[in-house]
Amino acid sequence: MTDDTRDDGELVALAAGGSEHAFRQLYRAYVRPVYWIAHRLVGTPADAEDVTQETFLVAWRKLPDLELAGESLLPWLATICRFQAANRARRQKRDREHTSAAADESLPATVDVEQQVIDDDLVARILHEVAALSPLDREIFRLCAAEGYGYQAAADRLGVAHGVVRNRLSRIRTRLRTSVKEST
Structure with missing residues (x-):
């Protein structure tokens, strides 16, 4: 047998x-x-x-x-x-119960316009960096970071190996962190 x-x-x-x-x-x-x-x-x-x-x-x-x-x-x-x-x-x-209780306690009493401008600038820089990625890297970032896919699910969806998704996403995150730190 x-x-x-x-x-x-x-x-x-x-x-x-x-x-x-x-x-x-x-x-x-x-x-x-x-x-x-x-x-x-x-x-x-x-x-x-x-x-x-x-x-x-x-x-x-x-x-x-x-x-x-x-x-x-x-x-x-x-x-x-x-x-x-x-x-x-x-x-x-x-x-969820723990997070919602903690979120209720930490809500700001007023809107901080300066912080909103800084946050908007940060989002713009991240979007600029993401736009400069290769098409495969953009898809990996979209699936894993934006839509919450696991490595294997993203790999299956893209037709690549699990390790490709894991390694590229690590490099993408490092690149984004470096870019954000350099411009602050």
Whole structure:
């Protein structure tokens, strides 16, 4: 039997024994269905991507204790995914409540026109720097910084590797920070 024809039970046993190759096969087989379950539960691509990764991280840790009774690993992964989505929703609710309470306390009593002018100038400088980026870098910046995409989601959308997005976004942020510091 080749590696590609092993059933989930065999792959789980190998992965539980520490085989990263077996776990990668399970990951490849189930990452899409788990992602779509997560997306249905949390509603946004970025959160769904995070919940999917958290699901597989928990699965990796719990594999040694798993006794796979059925043919498919998906029901077990779906259960983990539901718990991870619920945990994320609770964290986000708690964070929103904490943030809104803190924001209410820190709202300025008056509008600072000078600060608004400085902020507008800063935005103009950032937009100027972004306009000078290559088309791919502009898209990476738009997806990750403006729309909140995770690295992998942006990479999938752009048809490039995860590392390309991560490295280019790091360089873009460094460039923007340097530009802003130089002009202040």
